[in-house]
Amino acid sequence: KKILVTSKGGNRQVIATILEVLRDNIDTCTEIVRDIRGLDTYSQCYSVFDYVINNVQYVEDAGNNQYIKTPARTLHDGFADCKSMAILVACCLKALGIDAVLRFVDFNGNKIYTHVYVVAFVDGMELIIDPVERVDGQPIFDYATPFKNKLDYGIWAI
Numbered sequence: 001k002k003i004l005v006t007s008k009g010g011n012r013q014v015i016a017t018i019l020e021v022l023r024d025n026i027d028t029c030t031e032i033v034r035d036i037r038g039l040d041t042y043s044q045c046y047s048v049f050d051y052v053i054n055n056v057q058y059v060e061d062a063g064n065n066q067y068i069k070t071p072a073r074t075l076h077d078g079f080a081d082c083k084s085m086a087i088l089v090a091c092c093l094k095a096l097g098i099d100a101v102l103r104f105v106d107f108n109g110n111k112i113y114t115h116v117y118v119v120a121f122v123d124g125m126e127l128i129i130d131p132v133e134r135v136d137g138q139p140i141f142d143y144a145t146p147f148k149n150k151l152d153y154g155i156w157a158i
Contacts (some may be wrong), residue, residue: 015104017066021069021070022069022102022144022155025070026094026155028072029095029096033047033048042122044098048129050141055078056074056075056088056129058082058132060081061081066083071087074088090102099120100118100129101152102118103116103117103118103144104116104150104153105117105148106147106149109148117129117131128143133145
């Protein structure tokens with residue numbers, strides 16, 4: 001399933017739709033993570049990051065339209081933007097029983113949140129899982145560009 005939030009949809013509408021798609025699909029990734037259940041939590045998080053990097057290409061939504069995909073649609077298409085990648089990662093972490101949040105960030109200080117990724121909590125520390133983030137063209141695990149404002153939504157509260 002792929003939901004269109006048109007250019008008339010504001011930032012809050014996009015966030016609300018992301019949370020709705022996550023809530024409706026939160027238990028859909030148990031098969032994806034089946035083979036990594038026995039790993040330690042850090043390794044599970046890295047494995048989810050690696051899985052998304054290797055199976056989903058980052059493609060920004062065209063124009064002013066915002067599309068939000070279910071995990072199944074993201075994997076079927078083989079491409080997605082940060083919103084759909086974050087939903088996929090969050091569903092995988094939920095299937096593993098890992099506490100995490102969706103982190104919406106604003107880079108300009110205007111509280112218009114233009115990027116989203118997942119932050120897992122491992123041994124009392126934040127572990128960033130952002131398959132979109134690149135440094136010198138390479139994906140970097142546990143890294144995020146500094147931001148001005150954030151909104152966190154816990155995946156277990158969804």
